[in-house]
Amino acid sequence: MENIVYFNQITWRRNNQEILKDINWQIKEGEQWAILGLNGSGKTSLLNIITGYNYPTSGKMTVLDQLFGRTDLSELRKSIGYVSSALDRFQxxxxLESVENVIVSGKFASFGIYEEVSEADWRLVDRILFDLRLEYLKGKKYSVLSQGERRRVLIGRALMSRPEILILDEPCSGLDILSREEVLELMDDLKENTHLLYVTHHIEEITEAITHVALVRDGELVATGEKRDVLTDALLSETFKIPVQVHWDGGRPWLTIEKRK
Known part of the structure; x- marks a missing residue:
């Protein structure tokens, strides 16, 4: 499979307003992407197109080699894991669910277990706990976890379906510095078994695991490509609508705001 995601001249309109404009973008096998932009720039709209919850008004779209218009989008979604701070509404x-129950529920795309769980499913839960370094949480109730632990458990839940694409939509929103870093530390482990699509407006969350970046502004792509080529002063200033400078430290980019004259 050469293209994991392929946008060709994609436009999406809502209520006669153009939300996404002429999007051309490819995610190739082995690449790990971040989508970066201001709030309201179109990041969530891109995700909704990829997951098939919004359908392109025009253009050609494929996800995991499935051509939109000729595929069952509900089946396609089973290959896409999704983690967002918006899931906090299910807390x-x-x-009162155990950590293991929360994780295993991801197989059924439910919160709560309403179907039979096999021994193989429980073994996969144990494996996920091990891989995410969460074994110390086994047997604990979700209610006693910290916010950072809850986000990591929800990532484990998303992995239960063994997704080919894992979307992390602002997973560090609302977390303190320690909890944020605990979530970001998982990136290297996650990239081994899936294609990451990490969405944020905080550039410092782009870890070494991320190989490529898409910059979004007002429903259009400012730039896409390898992160060192895209995360430049000029392109980031255009994306964020304010003069900025980028510097690299510990393999991660950091921003400084230029003082307005």
């Missing part, structure tokens, strides 16, 4: 539902 009341799963407060």
């Amino acid at each position: 009341d539902t799963i407060q």
Whole structure:
């Protein structure tokens, strides 16, 4: 499979307003991407197109070699894991669930277990706990976890379906510095078994595991490509609508805002 995701002249309109404009973008096998842009720039709209919840108004679109218009999007979604701070709205539902139950529910795309769980499923849960260095949480209730631990457990839940694409939509939103770094430390492990699509407006969250970046502004792509080529002063200033300078430290980019004259 050469292209994991392929946008060809994709436009999406809502209520006669053009939300995404002439998007041309390819994610190739083995690449790990970040989508970077301001709030309201179109990042979530891109995700909704990829997952098939919004359908392109015009253009050609494929995800995992499945051509939109000729594929069952509900089946396609089973190959895409999704983690977002928006999932926090389900916390009341799963407060008393064990960590293992929360993770295994990802196989059924539910919060709560309403179907039979096999021994193979529980073995996979154990494997996910091991891979994400969460074994110390085994047997604990979701309600007693820190915010950072909850996000990592939700990432484990997304991995239960063994997705070919794992979307992390601002997974560090609302976390303190320690919790954020605990989530970001998982990136190197996650990239071994899936294609990451990490969405943020915080450039310092782009870890060494990320190989490519797409910059989004006002529904258009400012630039796409290898991160060192894309994360430049000029392109980031255009994306963020304010003069900035980027510097690299510890394999990660950091921003400085230029003082307005």
